[in-house]
Amino acid sequence: MQPMSEDGLVRSDAGWFDTARRRRIGLPEAIYAPGKAETDLVALIEQSLASGEPTIVTRVERELAERLVDRFDLRPYPALERRAPMVALAGNPVPSSSLERVGLVGILAAGTSDRPVAAEAACVIETLGHRTRFVLDCGVAALARSVRAMEEVADADVVVVVAGFEGALASVVGGSMAQPLIAVPTSTGYGAARGGETALWAMLATCAQGVCVVGVDNGFGAGCAAVRIVGAAGRNA
Missing domain, CATH: 3.40.50.1970 (Rossmann fold)
Structure with missing residues (x-):
């Protein structure tokens, strides 16, 4: 992972991550899960969490969500025990x-x-x-x-x-x-x-x-x- 640039962009093998978006528009960059390899998702989540910005991952298949929750401090929506086919994950909530x-x-x-x-x-x-x-x-x-x-x-x-x-x-x-x-x-x-x-x-x-x-x-x-x-x-x- 490369260090953050002056404009808040962080780059890794998984792509760019915009850590300054919430300062510009009030909403953070979110991670859309479908179509991404698990390794890329992990890299993007690591970038987001390390930035201190709110982390939101959308439309995660439940089995993958279980693995990501085990690996990171993320909250699933809805709760995993409801066994929904798709789950959103959140970390670094804004106080x-x-x-x-x-x-x-x-x-x-x-x-x-x-x-x-x-x-x-x-x-x-x-x-x-x-x-x-x-x-x-x-x-x-x-x-x-x-x-x-x-x-x-x-x-x-x-x-x-x-x-x-x-x-x-x-x-x-x-x-x-x-x-x-x-x-x-x-x-x-x-x-x-x-x-x-x-x-x-x-x-x-x-x-x-x-x-x-x-x-x-x-x-x-x-x-x-x-x-x-x-x-x-x-x-x-």
């Missing part, structure tokens, strides 16, 4: 005490199958020092659950809605709550759900005003957007 303002982000996951994507959003938010309130299995198949879930996150600064199938939960929440809303379509669902495409188009076409939508299964992007919103609120307070 909440270092922030001007700690935000609260409500995360509503329509179904239990949406947990890994919702947990990825929570990984980003919590690793960057903010709080989350996670409500699972509150989809519109039983609307009373959706109503109760919205009551549970009524005091949140931002709400992230994670839903597959037809993605209706985003419209229900967007038409009921005033907070900034980030909708995450997931690839959960049968047939016409088309791997998340139906939920994506439904969320983009929602008549609930001001709903922001990220790509299919992009819990990481939703978490980053939530942190940007909370950070902007803190600067303008």
